Amino acid sequence: xxxxxxxxxxxxxxxxxxxATLSLGGCGLASRQGSVDAGTRxxxxxxxxxxxxxxxxxxxxxxxxxxxxxxxxxxxxxLGNPADTLSELQNAKANGVPAERWAVPVGRALLVTQxxxxxxxxxxxxxxxxxxxxxxxxxLRGDAYRALRQLDQARQAYLVALSADPKNPGALVGLxxxxxxxxxxxxAARYLQQALATAPDNPQAxxxxxxxxxxxxxxxxxxxxxxxxxxxxxxxxxxxxxFYALTRLASAQAQQKQFDKxxxxxxxxxxxxxxxxxxxxxxxxVLYRQGELDAAISELQQVLKVSPDNAQAQLLMGAVNYxxxxxxxxxxxxxxxxxxxxxxxxxxxxxALTLYxxxxxxxxxxxxxxxxPGALSDTELLAMLERAVTAGAGSPGGVAAASSxxxxxxxxxxxxxxxxxxxxEAEAIRLLREIPAGNASTEARRNSLLVMTYLREQRQAEAVxxxxxYASGNPRNSTAHLMYGTAxxxxxxxxxxxxxxxxxxxxxxxxxxxxxxxxxxxxIEGHYEAAAGRYATVLKKDPHNAAAMTALGQLAALQGDKAxxxxxxxxxxxxxxxxxxAYIALVALDSESGKFDEALNTARQLAAANPGNxxxxxALGAAELNAGHHGEALKPLxxxxxxxxxxxxxxxxxxxxxxxxxxxxxAAGNLDAVIKADPGQATAVALRAFLKLQxxxxxxxxxxxxxxxxxxxxxxxGFSLEGDLYMANKSYREAAQAYQQGLKLQYDRPLVVKSxxxxxxxxASAPEGVLRDWLAKHPxxxxxxxxxAGYYLNRTQNALAAGQYEQVLKAYPxxxxxxxxxxxxxxxxxxxxxxxxxxxxxxxxxxxxxxxxTYAWALIAHNQPKRxxxxxxxxxxxTPKTPAIQYHLAVAQARTGDPAGALGTLAALxxxxxxxxxxxxxxxLYRELxxxxxx
Numbered sequence: 042x043x044x045x046x047x048x049x050x051x052x053x054x055x056x057x058x059x060x061a062t063l064s065l066g067g068c069g070l071a072s073r074q075g076s077v078d079a080g081t082r083x084x085x086x087x088x089x090x091x092x093x094x095x096x097x098x099x100x101x102x103x104x105x106x107x108x109x110x111x112x113x114x115x116x117x118x119x120l121g122n123p124a125d126t127l128s129e130l131q132n133a134k135a136n137g138v139p140a141e142r143w144a145v146p147v148g149r150a151l152l153v154t155q156x157x158x159x160x161x162x163x164x165x166x167x168x169x170x171x172x173x174x175x176x177x178x179x180x181l182r183g184d185a186y187r188a189l190r191q192l193d194q195a196r197q198a199y200l201v202a203l204s205a206d207p208k209n210p211g212a213l214v215g216l217x218x219x220x221x222x223x224x225x226x227x228x229a230a231r232y233l234q235q236a237l238a239t240a241p242d243n244p245q246a247x248x249x250x251x252x253x254x255x256x257x258x259x260x261x262x263x264x265x266x267x268x269x270x271x272x273x274x275x276x277x278x279x280x281x282x283x284f285y286a287l288t289r290l291a292s293a294q295a296q297q298k299q300f301d302k303x304x305x306x307x308x309x310x311x312x313x314x315x316x317x318x319x320x321x322x323x324x325x326x327v328l329y330r331q332g333e334l335d336a337a338i339s340e341l342q343q344v345l346k347v348s349p350d351n352a353q354a355q356l357l358m359g360a361v362n363y364x365x366x367x368x369x370x371x372x373x374x375x376x377x378x379x380x381x382x383x384x385x386x387x388x389x390x391x392x393a394l395t396l397y398x399x400x401x402x403x404x405x406x407x408x409x410x411x412x413x414p415g416a417l418s419d420t421e422l423l424a425m426l427e428r429a430v431t432a433g434a435g436s437p438g439g440v441a442a443a444s445s446x447x448x449x450x451x452x453x454x455x456x457x458x459x460x461x462x463x464x465x466e467a468e469a470i471r472l473l474r475e476i477p478a479g480n481a482s483t484e485a486r487r488n489s490l491l492v493m494t495y496l497r498e499q500r501q502a503e504a505v506x507x508x509x510x511y512a513s514g515n516p517r518n519s520t521a522h523l524m525y526g527t528a529x530x531x532x533x534x535x536x537x538x539x540x541x542x543x544x545x546x547x548x549x550x551x552x553x554x555x556x557x558x559x560x561x562x563x564x565i566e567g568h569y570e571a572a573a574g575r576y577a578t579v580l581k582k583d584p585h586n587a588a589a590m591t592a593l594g595q596l597a598a599l600q601g602d603k604a605x606x607x608x609x610x611x612x613x614x615x616x617x618x619x620x621x622x623a624y625i626a627l628v629a630l631d632s633e634s635g636k637f638d639e640a641l642n643t644a645r646q647l648a649a650a651n652p653g654n655x656x657x658x659x660a661l662g663a664a665e666l667n668a669g670h671h672g673e674a675l676k677p678l679x680x681x682x683x684x685x686x687x688x689x690x691x692x693x694x695x696x697x698x699x700x701x702x703x704x705x706x707x708a709a710g711n712l713d714a715v716i717k718a719d720p721g722q723a724t725a726v727a728l729r730a731f732l733k734l735q736x737x738x739x740x741x742x743x744x745x746x747x748x749x750x751x752x753x754x755x756x757x758x759g760f761s762l763e764g765d766l767y768m769a770n771k772s773y774r775e776a777a778q779a780y781q782q783g784l785k786l787q788y789d790r791p792l793v794v795k796s797x798x799x800x801x802x803x804x805a806s807a808p809e810g811v812l813r814d815w816l817a818k819h820p821x822x823x824x825x826x827x828x829x830a831g832y833y834l835n836r837t838q839n840a841l842a843a844g845q846y847e848q849v850l851k852a853y854p855x856x857x858x859x860x861x862x863x864x865x866x867x868x869x870x871x872x873x874x875x876x877x878x879x880x881x882x883x884x885x886x887x888x889x890x891x892x893x894x895t896y897a898w899a900l901i902a903h904n905q906p907k908r909x910x911x912x913x914x915x916x917x918x919x920t921p922k923t924p925a926i927q928y929h930l931a932v933a934q935a936r937t938g939d940p941a942g943a944l945g946t947l948a949a950l951x952x953x954x955x956x957x958x959x960x961x962x963x964x965x966l967y968r969e970l971x972x973x974x975x976x
Contacts, residue, residue, distance in 0.1 A: 107136030148181035176206035587617035671701035757787035
């Protein structure tokens with residue numbers, strides 16, 4: 042495979058910023074005051090740190106010394122700090138140093154910081170430099186053009202350099218690299234021969250010669266060339282260039298399986314620049330070739346921590362996980378790599394093998410087809426995959442892996458996987474049961490799929506039985522215990538599940554799935570801190586583990602931290618762009634928060650990342666529904682149902698869209714199919730019941746609700762639905778009775794609130810009693826307390842309402858509703874605390890006309906009508922038909938010396954005929970002002 046081959050251009054430029062990590066330690070000093078001449082001598086001998094210190098000392102006493110700035114910039118460049126170089130050479134230019142002297146170092150600094158366009162703009166070709174400088178500038182321009190893939194311009198620049206300096210080695214090396222790019226190694230070799238004849242110690246020429254040998258497969262020749270260059274003492278060789286040559290040397294040694302030599306070279310790289318990710322990649326590559334897979338993963342994690350979009354590291358991580366049999370992880374990394382480079386044949390082939398190993402033959406074929414030779418049939422492609430499995434593709438060093446290629450079991454496993462993906466669990470179970478006992482790999486896949494299918498079918502006891510037998514037969518297999526634990530969780534046997542997960546982790550401390558499963562148990566049982574600790578451990582071992590990120594997001598959501606939840610879900614999506622679970626969790630979070638447009642955008646990204654996936658299509662359709670686009674929802678939902686007809690939730694969502702589209706006949710048909718398959722599908726039952734109610738069939742609707750009441754899992758839901766149906770029919774007394782029945786089974790806030798509303802509408806005495814009873818047991822429920830306070834306020838039981846608002850504000854001092862309403866009550870009571878509360882509410886929500894009105898009325902009550910007037914004018918303009926605000930405006934106008942304005946406001950209010958609480962006061966004020974005007 043080309044897995045371990047390096048992309049020369051990417052590596053060369055990817056290492057350009059190495060220098061920031063190299064130290065500027067001191068050396069001997071020429072004098073205490075420093076000297077430019079001394080610094081120049083140090084520089085000529087390659088003693089750049091000493092030159093740097095000399096320049097610094099000069100500038101401490103004379104920061105306008107252009108020569109010192111030039112020396113400092115040149116020394117910084119050679120010490121590996123091009124960013125500093127650019128700043129220092131700008132000071133040299135500003136202090137009189139001519140362009141001819143700073144042009145080349147500026148160009149080199151721009152080149153290694155990948156500022157190619159800026160280099161071309163800063164160093165135009167028509168400057169009157171001396172021939173040698175002109176040639177070097179032209180080479181730099183050629184290198185910039187080559188990096189920008191403008192190859193014709195690069196060639197012209199190199200030819201300009203040779204016209205100024207016919208033996209310029211940089212121009213000859215540039216032409217050689219262009220020839221190599223054009224697949225003309227003979228011409229490349231001739232150019233390099235000329236360069237080395239002119240400058241036998243030129244490091245760039247030796248590196249280019251090594252690259253030419255490496256790319257032709259002559260790794261021994263490449264190694265010799267790189268070794269040659271490492272021994273040169275050229276004073277004009279940048280640290281980045283030396284670093285690159287050393288990476289190529291390590292790669293050439295690894296290609297020849299000289300692993301000890303390669304590791305020595307890599308250690309030198311790591312010492313040279315500890316923060317650079319590329320040495321860790323090389324180290325991982327060598328470890329992979331040696332079969333040390335866990336150690337390889339550790340090195341790759343360090344790469345991906347610094348460079349998460351590194352396609353080479355993603356590919357190698359995928360290969361390592363494939364070799365370990367961690368096909369889910371392998372798929373994630375390989376999918377990421379393919380997303381970065383759709384045309385990479387190596388990635389596609391290994392991803393196809395991974396999918397095939399997972400029993401997903403159809404997806405494997407679709408992945409492989411774009412890079413398969415010719416127009417091969419599916420049968421031929423399958424045969425190709427089987428041969429690759431037999432040959433051990435993806436295994437370290439090409440070691441053949443145990444395989445069941447050609448075994449009929451593989452066909453049945455693939456068929457079972459396809460049946461499961463389409464929602465046909467019964468067919469999947471049939472195929473899996475027919476598979477005879479096979480090798481360890483086949484048995485692992487068969488049992489895993491069988492357990493998964495039983496769980497989907499809600500046949501937990503059978504899942505536990507299969508998983509227990511497999512774990513018993515494989516007591517040292519960590520994955521077997523993990524699977525058994527999962528079946529036990531589904532069966533509600535959490536303590537036993539925890540024991541199995543712990544055993545899985547004990548057998549394999551690196552089993553991240555076991556850690557995640559234990560974290561999930563902790564979360565279910567409310568041990569949030571313990572769960573977070575386990576997920577953090579997973580991320581420490583694998584910083585790009587999307588499952589752990591998603592789990593942390595779900596944990597944050599459980600604790601009410603929606604911002605952190607969203608951040609974690611997005612982080613998981615970035616780490617694994619095809620991570621369906623993270624997308625779904627983010628869609629749900631945004632939907633629950635009312636951010637339907639954001640949820641829809643996420644669902645669209647999910648569908649684009651997973652085309653043809655029924656889960657993604659259903660999520661997209663549901664998001665379109667929530668965003669109010671029922672027409673747009675129909676297509677993806679129908680596709681999801683067609684792909685997975687047994688998935689009842691997909692059909693229910695399709696019915697929702699059809700109801701909104703007025704196609705109630707089709708919706709009823711889909712809902713009837715769902716209810717027939719599972720009478721406990723509460724959402725489908727509720728939708729169908731309301732369709733019956735819409736057709737004036739209340740008895741039929743109630744009968745459906747009562748079917749839910751006959752099942753233990755949905756009894757409370759059934760009474761709640763019955764109450765909802767009676768409420769919709771305005772049968773409030775019957776609704777209240779149904780809700781009360783539900784409360785006996787499930788005492789929760791939604792039913793309490795529904796019961797209160799039904800009792801209020803039915804005319805029952807003291808309906809608020811259900812709210813008081815709830816608050817006695819849940820005193821921190823501010824939402825219910827606000828509901829009770831509002832009930833009291835609407836019935837002018839202001840003292841009781843004030844007590845409730847005061848309790849809310851003790852827990853939530855910034856609750857705007859409580860602040861505003863309590864301020865209003867206090868104003869009516871002439872309580873001096875009113876103004877402070879009203880002002881606080883206004884500061885928090887000044888855009889609300891109602892809150893502005895409360896604040897202004899409190900100001901008037903405290904004899905500050907001038908402050909109140911502009912606030913009321915704005916509120917009245919925003920809501921011209923709110924009579925209370927118009928009345929308060931008239932009062933403010935009257936008290937600020939504008940009786941005519943007040944009369945106009947009151948006249949308009951009288952003309953409207955609006956009835957409101959302060960109408961008598963408004964009429965009285967109108968009479969008073971009319972009398973004043975008459976006098």
